[in-house]
Amino acid sequence: MHLESLKLVDTFPSKVVFDAGAGMKLVIEPHAPGVFRIRCGLAESVAADILPGNRARAHADVLLARPEAIGEAVLEPLSGSVKGWRLVQGDTALDISLNPFKLEVQRLGKKALSLCDNGIALHEALWTVGFELAREEKIFGLGETSGDLDRRRETIISDAPDHRALPLAWGPSGWGVYVNTLSRVEHDLGAESASQYLIAIEDKTLDLFLFAAEPGEILNQYTQLTGRAGQPSLWSMGVWVEQHDTHSAAQTAELIAEFRKQNIAVDGVLLLPPSAWTYQDSKLLPEWDAERFPSPKQAIDSFVKHATHLGMHTLPAVAIDTTTFGELEDRGWLLCNESGEAHVFPGVAATAGKPFALLDLTHRDVLNTWSERHRHLAEEGVGATACDVQFDIPDNVVARGGESGAVLRSLYPALARRALFEAVAGHKVPPEGVVFSSDLFPGAQRLLWQSAPRVPNTWAGLQETLRSALSIGASGLPVQMHALGNALAPVESMTPELYLRWLGMAVFSGNFAFQAHPQLVPTAFDEETRAHVQTWLQWRYRLIPYVLGAIEDAARTGLPVQRSMALSFPADREAHRWDTQYLLGPALLVAPAMQPGQDIQVYLPEGEAWWDLNTGWRYEGGAVLTVTCGLGTLPVFGREGHMLCLGPTANHTGEFNSARILDEVWMFGMPVHNPVVMRNKIRVMQMQGSSYIKGLEGLRISPSEGLEVKRRGAEVRISRAR
Structure with missing residues (x-):
């Protein structure tokens, strides 16, 4: 089916309804300033104000924090020989043309986004939508990348775990697209046809949001629509240390004691998998792993006495070699195959390599029980949790609510992480809590913190961790934690120079964690390197009020802490090329070293003046500088007026x-x-x-x-x- 002929049915200030034939309706809403919602499908699925069915409402809650339209528009007939209508709200408009059908979003009187000739079509529950791409247009967002932040010429599949996808795409010229679904979405960003952005959506109903605004305002509107993050507690803004895989909790506590003696700043410790809590035989609630933590209070106190908070891994899983597995399976509390038997996953680090089944978190009682247990653990003194559940769940696994395939793969990590955040945040106003996770899913921007990717201990690894932070930031996520190196990769290539350059970048970020590997801790290096480490750590703690302010700002504006040049300066095309420098919050321009040597080039965006933090000198924008920096400094510039x-x-x-x-x-x-x-x-x-x-x-x-x-x-x- 193609939308070739439409009949105007109803007109309201907040909604326009068309009959698309064959029992289908097209509903267009001026959803918010510069935002238009396009829904098309069977009349009952798109015209109703209340979604039918509990599961549909639950899915909508995961996707949208504000489903109701808050904008209004005026509908006018198109002028000239083209038949159709124009929906006008403020300085944006949506043109709806007939014969052939076409949609065009305009901003300030200029085209921002337009359907291509393929338009919108439906074939056996597969919607296809195509947009025109200008020759020089770049595309940002859509999740994590370790390469070029411009995603053009890529193909991204929403529920493929290795694609690391998020649902928002935007262009610097002032357009954005968000597909509002948990089902599979394939984004062809000019890979098949260089002049088209093609989207394939496996859903019965088409639900699109189109944005026309500057990129910063697109993120603002997108995160108002889909939800924003709560705030972290003050202590979590301090430096973290990640446990080494050969160390016990007691050995890690000894390392923290040594850090204190050496005046190395630290506030949090993240213990590695396996999970701190397991389902013991004949118990239906997770309990402390008695073998690893015979005295949980003593383990927590060993860190508390050094003014350090604990983060610990968890997983909504039960090992199959326990009697609890059979009891939970009989209750219907586990994700099952189509045969009704619990699906068994191969062992992972969080289960110490043991095969396991996943709790069915779509079941309300299961979700509430799991969240409530973690609330008690938080009350016992656990400061943060870490949980990665974005497994490649097979298509034949079915949840109690009927979810399967791409919907389940998208929904499951959202349910797990939200339950943990609610457990940690408790009844705090505003909600405060930290849940570490590497999972990416629709609505992930509502939660802090995104875990760092595992990268090699090389200059290329430093670039990768920075690019991943900037790419998820451009996709709406506020913070990525950086890891200073990777304890699970060869460490011989981590030179003192690379270590300090990595640390400098991480200090000017949302936050970071040292690795407790004997060759990656600060005390492993020579005296000169340790002195530079102390300088950087002093900078980190002095920056905490500003960085925490930038996180609070993200809760108001949707802008990430580390902001790419394309996001911050969309009109400056030269700035887009400098994709390993960034704004930290609104006031600081940071150009970290990405290769050996003391000479670092930095581009100062045009139209503004910049003040060198190291010298106090003022520079006009639009220039490239070569700055000579020792290992205790980086090119950092303050933005005039801030x-x-x-x-x-x-x-x-x-x-x-x-x-x-x-x-x-x-x-x-x-x-x-x-x-x-x-x-x-x-x-x-x-x-x-x-x-x-x-x-x-x-x-x-x-x-x-x-x-x-x-x-x-x-x-x-x-x-x-x-």
Whole structure:
């Protein structure tokens, strides 16, 4: 079926309904400013305000945090000889043409996105949608990549675990596409036809959101629509250490004690698999692994006495060699094959290599029981959990709710991770919690933190971990944790230079973890390298108020902590080529070293001025600089008009004065913008060429050259020096 003829049925400010023939309807909503929702399918599935069936509503809850339209538009007939209508909302419009059928999204009077000649078609529950691609147009988003951030000429399948897919695609020229489904979606980004972006959707109903805005606003609208992350606790912003696979918990606690003696900052420890909790024989709730943790309280206390919090692995799984397996199978609490028998997965690290079955988290009682048990574990003192469940679940596995195939592969990790976040966050307002996971799925941006990819201990590995963070950030996820190296890969190639360059990048990121491998801990290196490590760690803890502020900003704007050049400067085509430099929050431009040597090139985006943090010099944008940096520095530039609020140096966040976490403020030119900083109460107002700032009481202020500071009670005036 092709949408060749439409009949206008109903018109409302928030919805336009067309009869598409054969019992099908096309519903178009001006869903939000610059956002149009396109639904097409059987009349009852697209025209109803309430989705039929509990499972459909459950799936919708996973996909959309705000399903109702909040926009309104005016419907007008198209002018000229073309028959059709124009749906206008603000500075965006959607043209609906007939004979042939075509949709075109316009922004500021210019085409932003248009259906290609193939248009929209349905063949046996497979929808196909095609969009025109301009010759020079790049495509960003759609999940994790270790290569070029531009995804053009790739093919991405939503439920293939190795494709690491996320559902949002956008172009710097001001368009975005989100396919709202848990079913399989194949994105052909010009691989088959260079001038077309083709989407194939295995679903009975077509449900698309089309965006027309700057990329930053697209992420804002997308995350308002699909949900945003909660906040992490302050302690989780400190440095982490990941346990070595040959160390027991006690040996890891001894390493943390040594870190404290050496004044190496640390706040969290992530213990490696297997899971800390298992289903014991004849028990239907997970209990502490008695062999590894004979005294759970003693294990937790061994870290608490060093002011360190624990993160531990878990998995909604039961080993098949336990009597509990049979009892849970009889209850119908496990994912089953079509025959009704529990599906057995081969062993993984979290199960210590033992074959296992997965709890059926689509079953409400199972999900609630699993979440509630982890809430009790959090109350016992476990600070964070880690859980990877994105297994390649076979198509013949069926959940109790009837989900199977791509839908189950997309839904299962979302249910697991959300249940854990709710368990950790408890009743905190706003919700705070950390759940480590490498899983990617629709709605993943609602949760912190994304685990780092496992990369080689090489310069190429450093590039890979950075590109993966920037690519998922461009897809709507706010934070990726970085790992400083990989304890499971050969470590001989990790030189002191590479180690310090990796650390420098990680310090200017959402967060990172040291590896407890004897050759990857800071104490493994020479005295000069250790001195540089201390310098970088001091920077990290001073940056915590700013980075946490950037995470809080993500909960308001949808923008990630590490922002690619294409996302931040869509109109500057030259900036897009510099895809291993990034903005950290809105104020800092970071150009980490990606190869050996002290000379590092950085591109300063045009249209703005930039202040070198290392020298205090000011540069106009649109220029390429070569900056010579020793191993204790990187090219970092402050964006004119912004401020950087810094905290004190510390060995852990427990040393922070919660009543006065800020210590100093750096200014990059005349302050114009309110600073990004945790629990921000600093406000900037401009008047007669000066800036008046409230909220800087008791802080050291470092203005840019040519500015002077005058304090008047609780107010600070920044003006030009006379």
